[in-house]
Amino acid sequence: xxxLRNLEETINLKETNDTELITEIQANLVRTGYLLGSQEIDGxxxxxxxxxxxxxxxxxxxxxxxxxxKGSAKVLLExxxxxxxxxxxxxxxxxxxxxxxxxxxxxxxGVDIAANCGTPVYAVANGKVQNIxxxxxxxxxxxGGGYGNVIYLSHSGQSYNETRYAHLTSVSVTSGxxxxxxxxxxxxxxxxxxxxxxxxxxxxxxxxAVNPLNHINxxx
Ligand SMILES: [Zn+2]
Numbered sequence: 001x002x003x004l005r006n007l008e009e010t011i012n013l014k015e016t017n018d019t020e021l022i023t024e025i026q027a028n029l030v031r032t033g034y035l036l037g038s039q040e041i042d043g044x045x046x047x048x049x050x051x052x053x054x055x056x057x058x059x060x061x062x063x064x065x066x067x068x069x070k071g072s073a074k075v076l077l078e079x080x081x082x083x084x085x086x087x088x089x090x091x092x093x094x095x096x097x098x099x100x101x102x103x104x105x106x107x108x109x110g111v112d113i114a115a116n117c118g119t120p121v122y123a124v125a126n127g128k129v130q131n132i133x134x135x136x137x138x139x140x141x142x143x144g145g146g147y148g149n150v151i152y153l154s155h156s157g158q159s160y161n162e163t164r165y166a167h168l169t170s171v172s173v174t175s176g177x178x179x180x181x182x183x184x185x186x187x188x189x190x191x192x193x194x195x196x197x198x199x200x201x202x203x204x205x206x207x208x209a210v211n212p213l214n215h216i217n218x219x220x
Contacts, residue, residue, distance in 0.1 A: 037092025148192020
């Protein structure tokens with residue numbers, strides 16, 4: 001892991017064939033939560049790596065989404081590790097397309113994980129189904145209050161006491177049901193206020209949304 005640290009010239013991620021450097025970049029994107037699973041570290045630049053790197057640069061106020069220079073290398077290496085490791089509610093599938101925090105004129109209350117519709121969604125901890133919404137169809141942006149088909153879980157013994165899984169295609173749990181960590185509860189979708197297949201995932205403490213990346217441990 002020295003190439004990124006000792007980078008001398010600016011390279012274009014879209015054009016490089018430097019497998020070792022690509023591997024280091026991917027490993028750091030996984031470490032910082034921009035890519036969600038160790039299976040993403042393959043030394044090959046694909047759409048997910050490009051999207052993740054571009055997102056990392058945008059979040060850190062840097063231009064030229066695909067250029068890797070001394071400055072961006074340093075920022076990437078120094079970004080703190082996120083606690084979720086390779087888990088998250090899609091169990092390492094997908095990439096973070098939007099982080100928690102200010103977005104546009106408002107506040108994004110969760111993280112968005114872009115993944116194919118139909119990708120399984122798992123409970124991130126033991127808990128109980130507090131509420132579900134089903135029956136939302138793609139294109140009805142107000143359904144479920146914008147969440148579309150959604151699952152609300154309550155938890156105890158965690159650093160958060162509620163999780164929400166929104167925009168689902170299908171919901172496979174019922175209200176009042178107990179769930180265990182890692183249990184499939186539904187599938188990724190595009191229902192509610194959504195314009196592409198993704199999971200909107202929230203963690204809340206006493207009703208207040210907090211950054212999931214600071215609270216979620218790997219589910220497997
Ligand atoms: Zn979202």
